[in-house]
Amino acid sequence: MFQLDTFNIFIFICVLAPIIASMLLGFISIFEKQINVLKEAKRALELEKDLHTVNYIKLTQRIKPHFFFNTLNTVLSLARLDRKKDLILAIESLSQFLKFHFKEHDVVTPIETEIELIEHYLTIQNYRFRDRVLIERNIDDLVKDRLVPPFILQTIIENAYKHEFEVNPGQHQLDITIQKLENQLEIRVKNSKQPVQYEKQIERSGHGLQNIYSRLEHLYGRNNYRVHIDETASYYSIEITIPDTIRHEVEDEYFINR
DSSP: OOOOOHHHHHHHHHHHHHHHHHHHHHHHHHHHHHHHHHHHHHHHHHHHHHHHHHHHHHHHHTHHHHHHHHHHHHHHHHHHTTOHHHHHHHHHHHHHHHHHHTTOOOSSEEHHHHHHHHHHHHHHHHHHHGGGEEEEEEEOGGGTTSEEOTTHHHHHHHHHIIIIITTSOSOEEEEEEEEEETTEEEEEEEEEOOHHHHHTTTGGGHHHHHHHHHHHHHHHOTTSOEEEEEEOSSEEEEEEEEEOOOHHHHTTOSOOOO
């Protein structure tokens, strides 16, 4: 058997040590590169999430000035008609709405909160339209803690007022339905219409609907929601189906994407 003396062992170690050190440095370099790649991937995801958040907030905020200006027009109309009592009540309702409105910063909100917001809006509109618009609410009590995009219901209802009730005199009907369907949530708003007048308004209502589509896609993903529009000679109906979610299921994430 070949035996190495102390000198030969020393030489062997001196030759082998740089090779081992080089291999270790190589492994460390590869490991560091992998860590950097993972960090960059994480940073890219965070930037993408921030971008989605910013885009979603922009889409939501587009609705705010539109509603505000419409409401100011309503208040102005009451002032011109010298309906002082209604004017005071409308301003109080607007004040409550704005107070409530600017406290809401989440990208999703409980339906109960959304309904409270809508009631302020409908109260303001009632001062202008009085009994011209009959409103029927069909809201399941079991869905009030479910989460929806804020102002989505207001957008649809506001379109009904702007593109139908305001331009076509006479009696109108507005039906608001929110119900749970297995693991989904259905929101449906149906308003009466006059065929000849309404045909002229469809193009102008497209921006509000496009805003809804964009917000839903940002929030849920393209394949996780459905928007169905049903139109006849006597009514216009929009039905939105989204995932049934409650607060603890979101886990403080901005987007559901289920």
